[in-house]
Amino acid sequence: GAVVSQHPSWVICKSGTSVKIECRSLDFQATTMFWYRQFPKQSLMLMATSNEGSKATYEQGVEKDKFLINHASLTLSTLTVTSAHPEDSSFYICSAPVGQGNQPQHFGDGTRLSIL
Amino acid sequence: GDSVTQMEGPVTLSEEAFLTINCTYTATGYPSLFWYVQYPGEGLQLLLKATKADDKGSNKGFEATYRKETTSFHLEKGSVQVSDSAVYFCALIGGGGGFKTIFGAGTRLFVKA
Numbered sequence: 253g254a255v256v257s258q259h260p261s262w263v264i265c266k267s268g269t270s271v272k273i274e275c276r277s278l279d280f281q282a283t284t285m286f287w288y289r290q291f292p293k294q295s296l297m298l299m300a301t302s303n304e305g306s307k308a309t310y311e312q313g314v315e316k317d318k319f320l321i322n323h324a325s326l327t328l329s330t331l332t333v334t335s336a337h338p339e340d341s342s343f344y345i346c347s348a349p350v351g352q353g354n355q356p357q358h359f360g361d362g363t364r365l366s367i368l
Numbered sequence: 369g370d371s372v373t374q375m376e377g378p379v380t381l382s383e384e385a386f387l388t389i390n391c392t393y394t395a396t397g398y399p400s401l402f403w404y405v406q407y408p409g410e411g412l413q414l415l416l417k418a419t420k421a422d423d424k425g426s427n428k429g430f431e432a433t434y435r436k437e438t439t440s441f442h443l444e445k446g447s448v449q450v451s452d453s454a455v456y457f458c459a460l461i462g463g464g465g466g467f468k469t470i471f472g473a474g475t476r477l478f479v480k481a
Contacts, residue, residue: 258411284467295457295473296412345411347469354400354419354462357469359411 255279256348258360266368267338273331273363275302275346281326282348286357287319290343302329336367370395374458374472381448382480389443389475391432391458399460401425401434401441406455406474415443415456453479 255278263271275285283304288296300321301309308321318340320332333340343364347357375390393401400419404412416425421436430445441458458472 256411286469293476295471298468301468347412349467354467356400356402356414356417356461357412359404359413361411362409364409 256282256346256358256360258346258363260363261361262364262366264366264368265336267336269336269367271333271336271365273333273344273346273365275329275331275348275360277327277348277358280348280350282329283326285323285329285346285348287321287329287331288345288347290345290362292343296345299331304329333365336365338367341365341367370399370460370470372458372460372470372472374456374475377455377474377476378478379475380478380480383450384447385479387443387445387448387452387477389456389458389477391441391443391472393439393441393458393460393470395439395460395470397462399462401432402459402461402469403430403432403441403443404457404459404471406457408454412457448477448479450479450481453477 257276259274285302287299290296299314302321302323304323323329345362347359349355371394373392402417403415405415406412416427418425418434424433432441432443455474455476457474
């Protein structure tokens with residue numbers, strides 16, 4: 253079945269570092285991908301919708317300059333957390349719909365980001 | 369806007385007990401409904417889905433029926449196992465929010481041996 257691969261699965265880095273997270277659709281093309289943030293024991297918060305070949309659509313309250321999204325091909329979207337600080341520590345998950353219409357999302361396994 | 373409300377957890381059950389996790393939704397139009405499961409440290413996996421009223425989704429012994437009259441999509445399993453311990457998310461797509469997935473808050477299930 254359709255698989256979404258997310259890399260890396262775990263990142264620990266110093267405050268001020270920029271961190272890039274990759275989300276790949278392995279056996280299908282994804283013109284749209286979604287990026288979520290999940291705090292401990294909470295639900296997923298949609299951060300942005302990544303659109304292939306155009307600018308991402310950010311949800312209200314999400315800093316565009318902080319969370320840079322690039323969707324350069326039909327199988328790859330990247331989320332870069334710029335100048336990360338401890339408050340950016342979280343679990344980040346990407347997803348992509350397979351097919352058209354009201355189709356379920358296929359999720360990556362998530363990236364746990366810890367900023368020291 | 370569209371929303372999904374789930375029963376609060378955690379839910380703690382003994383092995384072989386009956387499970388119900390309530391989910392109700394508010395949406396315009398005709399959304400599709402889903403249950404996702406998240407095991408510790410992992411992303412979400414689709415558990416089951418239903419795309420129209422009275423549809424029953426089922427998988428791995430779990431079932432949920434799309435009830436338009438009560439705007440509900442309750443998750444049930446007749447006999448839970450320790451391996452079912454996870455967080456379960458009810459979700460919808462295709463109401464007023466377009467193709468964005470709207471998630472419930474999640475319900476954590478603990479199953480004791």
